[in-house]
Amino acid sequence: MDILTIVLIVLGVVALLVIGIYNSLASSKVAISEAHSGIEVQMKRRADLVPNLIETVKGYTKHESEVFTKVADARQKMLSANGVKEEAAANNMLAESLKSVFAIAESYPDLKASTNFSSLQSELSDIEAKISYARQFYNNNVKALNSKIVTFPTNILAGMFGFKEEQFFDAEEGVEKPVQVKF
Numbered sequence: 014m015d016i017l018t019i020v021l022i023v024l025g026v027v028a029l030l031v032i033g034i035y036n037s038l039a040s041s042k043v044a045i046s047e048a049h050s051g052i053e054v055q056m057k058r059r060a061d062l063v064p065n066l067i068e069t070v071k072g073y074t075k076h077e078s079e080v081f082t083k084v085a086d087a088r089q090k091m092l093s094a095n096g097v098k099e100e101a102a103a104n105n106m107l108a109e110s111l112k113s114v115f116a117i118a119e120s121y122p123d124l125k126a127s128t129n130f131s132s133l134q135s136e137l138s139d140i141e142a143k144i145s146y147a148r149q150f151y152n153n154n155v156k157a158l159n160s161k162i163v164t165f166p167t168n169i170l171a172g173m174f175g176f177k178e179e180q181f182f183d184a185e186e187g188v189e190k191p192v193q194v195k196f
Contacts, residue, residue: 041158048151
C-alpha cells in the first residue's frame with residue numbers, strides 16, 4: 014500500500030465522521046423544533062379553551078371581573094410570546110391565573126355542579142397534562158443536543174458549524190405541575 018492510498022483512506026474516514034457528527038447535530042435541531050411545535054400546539058389548544066371556560070364562569074359570577082381580566086391578559090401574552098423564554102413565562106402566567114378562576118369556582122356550588130364547567134375543567138386538565146408531556150419531550154431533546162455540543166469531539170464541529178446550546182422550557186416553581194382542581 015502506498016502513502017497516497019493510506020492518506021485517502023484516513024481522509025475518507027475523517028470525512029465520514031464529520032458528516033455523521035454534523036447529521037447527528039442537525040437531527041437534534043430538527044427534533045427540538047418538532048418538540049417546540051408540540052408545546053405550541055397544546056398551549057394554543059389551552060388558549061382556545063380559556064374563553065369558553067371564562068364565559069361559563071362569568072355566567073355564575075358577575076362581580077369577579079378582575080380575575081377575568083388577568084386571565085385574558087395572560088392568554089394574550091401567551092399567544093403573542095416569541096421564543097422559548099417568553100413562552101415559558103406566559104405559560105406560567107396563564108397557569109397561575111387559571112388557578113384563580115378555579116378558586117372562584119369553589120365559592121359557587123351551582124357552577125361546580127355545571128356539566129359544561131366540569132367538561133371544560135376535564136378538557137383543561139387533559140391539555141395541561143399534554144403540555145407537561147410536550148415540555149418534557151422538548152427538554153429531553155434540548156438536553157440531547159446540548160450534551161452533544163459540549164462533549165468531545167462533537168463540540169469542535171458544533172462550534173465550526175455554528176450550532177449553539179438551546180434553552181430549556183422552564184416552569185416557575187410551583188407551576189411545574191398541571192392545574193389540579195378538587196371539588
